[in-house]
Amino acid sequence: MKNNKMPEIITAPHALRELIKRLVREPLLAFDLEADSLHHYQEKVCLIQISTPAESVIIDPLALNDLSPLAPVLADKAIRKVFHGADYDIRSLHRDFGIEVHNLFDTMIACQLLGEKEVGLAAVLLKRFGVELDKRYQKADWSRRPLSGEMIEYAVRDTSLLIELYGQLREELHCKERLAWVEEESELLTGVRVNHREAGPLFLRFKGAARMDQRTLAVLEELLQFRDGIARGLDLPPFKVLGTDTVRQLAEKMPRRAADLEGITGLSPKLCKRYGHEILEATNRGAALPPDSLPSYPSTQRFVKDRQKGELLKKLKVWREARAGELGIEAGILVNNNVLEAVADAVFQGKGCEAPAISLKHWQNEAFGNELRKFVDDLDCSA
Numbered sequence: 517m518k519n520n521k522m523p524e525i526i527t528a529p530h531a532l533r534e535l536i537k538r539l540v541r542e543p544l545l546a547f548d549l550e551a552d553s554l555h556h557y558q559e560k561v562c563l564i565q566i567s568t569p570a571e572s573v574i575i576d577p578l579a580l581n582d583l584s585p586l587a588p589v590l591a592d593k594a595i596r597k598v599f600h601g602a603d604y605d606i607r608s609l610h611r612d613f614g615i616e617v618h619n620l621f622d623t624m625i626a627c628q629l630l631g632e633k634e635v636g637l638a639a640v641l642l643k644r645f646g647v648e649l650d651k652r653y654q655k656a657d658w659s660r661r662p663l664s665g666e667m668i669e670y671a672v673r674d675t676s677l678l679i680e681l682y683g684q685l686r687e688e689l690h691c692k693e694r695l696a697w698v699e700e701e702s703e704l705l706t707g708v709r710v711n712h713r714e715a716g717p718l719f720l721r722f723k724g725a726a727r728m729d730q731r732t733l734a735v736l737e738e739l740l741q742f743r744d745g746i747a748r749g750l751d752l753p754p755f756k757v758l759g760t761d762t763v764r765q766l767a768e769k770m771p772r773r774a775a776d777l778e779g780i781t782g783l784s785p786k787l788c789k790r791y792g793h794e795i796l797e798a799t800n801r802g803a804a805l806p807p808d809s810l811p812s813y814p815s816t817q818r819f820v821k822d823r824q825k826g827e828l829l830k831k832l833k834v835w836r837e838a839r840a841g842e843l844g845i846e847a848g849i850l851v852n853n854n855v856l857e858a859v860a861d862a863v864f865q866g867k868g869c870e871a872p873a874i875s876l877k878h879w880q881n882e883a884f885g886n887e888l889r890k891f892v893d894d895l896d897c898s899a
Contacts, residue, residue, distance in 0.1 A: 522665065522668060522669075523571070523572045523573050523574050523668065523672050524571075524573045524574070525573075525574045525575075525576055525663075525668070526573060526574065526575045526576060526580070527576045527579035527580065528579075528580075529580065529582065532575065532580060532583075532585055532586070533585060535566075535573060535575070536585050536586065536588075536589060538568070539566070539568070539589050539595075540588075540589060540592070540595075542568045542569075542595065543594070543595060543596065544568070544569070544595070544596050544598065544679060544682070545566055545567070545568060545589070545595060545596070545597055545598065546566065546567040546568075546597075546598040546599075546675040546676075546678035546679050546682070547564065547565065547566055547590075547597055547598065547599050547605065547675065548564075548565045548599065548600070548605070548671070548674055548675045548678070549561050549563065549564055549565070549604075549605045549608055549609070550562050550563040550565070550656075550658040550671055551604075551608060551658060552657055552658050552659040553753065554655050554657070554753060555657040555659065555752075555753070556659065556751050556752070556753065557747050557748050557750070557751045557752055557753060557754075558751075559608075559753075560577075560612055560659070561577050561608050561609065561612045561613075562576075562577065562578060562658035562659045563575070563576060563577070563658055563663075563671055564577060564583075564586075565671050565672050565674075565675045566675065567672065567675035567676045567678060567679060568679075569679055572672040572675060572676045574668065574671060574672060577612070577613075578659065578661070583613045583615070584613075586613075586615065587613070587614070587615045587616070590609070590615050590616065590617045590618070591615075591616050591617070591618050592618070592619070593618045593619045594619070595619060596619050596620075596621055596682075597617055597618075597619060597620050597621070598621050598623060598678045598679060598681075598682045599617075599620060599621075599622055599623070599678075600622065600623045600624050600637045600640070600674065600678060600681075601622065601624040601636075601637065602617070602620060602622045602624075602702070602705055603705060603708055606620075606705060606706060606708050607708055607709060607710045608710070610709055610710070611709075611710040616706065617706050618703075618706060619703075620702040620703060620705060620706050621682060621686075621698065621699070621702050622698070622701070622702045622705060623637075623640070623678060623681050623682060623685055624636075624637070624640075625698050625701045625702060625705070626685040626686075626689060626698045627640060627685070628845070628846065628849045629689070629694050629697050629698055629701070629845060629849065630685065630688055630689065630692070630694070631843070631844035631845045631846075637649070637674055638651070640681065641673075641674065641677055641681070644681065644684065645677055645680075645681075647673065647677065649670065649673060649674065650666070650670050653666070653667055653670040653671075685698075696879055696882075697879040697883070700877060700878055700879045701877075701879070704877075717737050717811060718737060718740035718741060718744060719733055719736050719737045719740060719811070719813070720813075720814075722736060722740060722760075722763075722764075723760065724764060725813060726813045728767070728768075728813070730810035730811060730812055731770075731802070731803070731805075731810060732767050732768060732770075733767075733810070733811045733812070733813060734802040734803075734805045734809075734810050734811055735766070735767045735770050735798075735799050735802030735803060736763070736764075736767035736802070737802065737811060738798040738799065738801045738802040739758075739763050739766055739767055739795070739798050739799065739802070740754075740763065741798070742791075742794055742795070742797075742798040743757050743758050743763065746791070757791075758782070758783075758787070758791070759781075759782040761781050761782055762780060762781055762782035762783055765780050765781055766780060766783075766795060766799060767799075767802075770799050770802070770803050771795070771796060771799055772796065772799065772800060772803070773796070774788070774792055774796065777792055777795065777796075824864070825860050825861070825864060828860045828863060828864075828895060829856060829857065829860050831895060832856045832859060832860060832891075832892075833847075833856060835888070835891050836850060836851050836856065839884055839887070850880075851876075851880065855875045855876065855880075858875040859875050859888075859892065862875070863892060863895070876888070
């Protein structure tokens with residue numbers, strides 16, 4: 517922070533209105549959020565930190581019933597909004613308040629497209645400003661009140677530096693002619709939204725479920741529904757009731773008796789005593805489900821790896837590695853695997869050198885589209 521005075525904390529509607537009057541005159545604002553996802557079943561935004569070149573303030577959403585006056589500021593395309601790693605923030609603002617963000621500049625994306633090796637905010641601030649964020653508050657319960665002075669200082673430390681960081685990154689991107697790349701990626705990010713728990717089976721959001729057979733999926737879903745019900749009742753994140761590895765092992769081993777629960781990772785004697793009977797009921801329900809009622813993981817239109825396509829994909833990845841090396845960017849950041857697979861599929865559908873234009877973003881087309889089209893055309897001709 518540029519000064520040591522404590523930031524204003526907005527807790528009343530009239531104070532929010534006065535803040536908005538100041539913000540709408542600013543061409544550049546830095547934002548960050550603090551939430552309570554590690555402490556409650558239904559996560560929520562607990563703080564919104566905002567910095568201008570002259571001041572840093574904190575909005576307390578828990579003290580305000582209506583944040584709609586803030587929405588026009590974040591939607592205003594004439595005001596640039598700087599976030600670092602905005603994905604979660606964009607989703608949370610829309611979920612909790614219906615707020616959309618436009619004219620976004622994500623400094624994490626900027627770091628990635630400049631070829632930075634470490635792009636987390638703590639690492640970036642330490643490298644560029646010698647500022648070390650206090651890790652004690654990264655997992656704090658931001659829904660608790662009152663906030664300590666140390667928590668308030670932590671909350672505004674990063675936004676107070678984001679504007680200066682933006683200036684540095686913008687200049688570096690301009691020198692490398694990559695500013696438009698970040699602006700396009702940032703604008704695409706403004707459209708992300710939360711996938712609500714209620715949408716479909718819970719196993720759809722469980723890592724590794726796509727590789728499970730139908731019977732294991734049935735047991736997994738019963739366990740997840742049990743865990744979710746307990747978590748909702750206790751107002752805890754589901755992982756604090758039963759950990760992910762614990763649920764996975766239970767689904768795969770399908771314990772039928774109390775003795776079968778021994779040796780399950782994360783399942784302590786205390787948890788066995790508290791939930792053992794219900795866990796066994798859940799696994800037995802899944803294990804007893806009739807074959808014609810078993811769930812299936814939705815098939816996705818993934819790349820079909822026949823031998824020829826596999827060889828083409830390998831060659832595309834070799835091209836990508838070489839091009840990424842020249843630009844000093846992580847290969848997966850330059851072009852992800854889904855895009856390469858789509859290009860390979862398009863080639864095999866007879867679209868030849870037109871394939872890259874189908875899948876690439878505008879900045880990718882500008883940066884290496886012609887090169888990739890020629891590469892694909894040469895491959896197609898030699899096939």
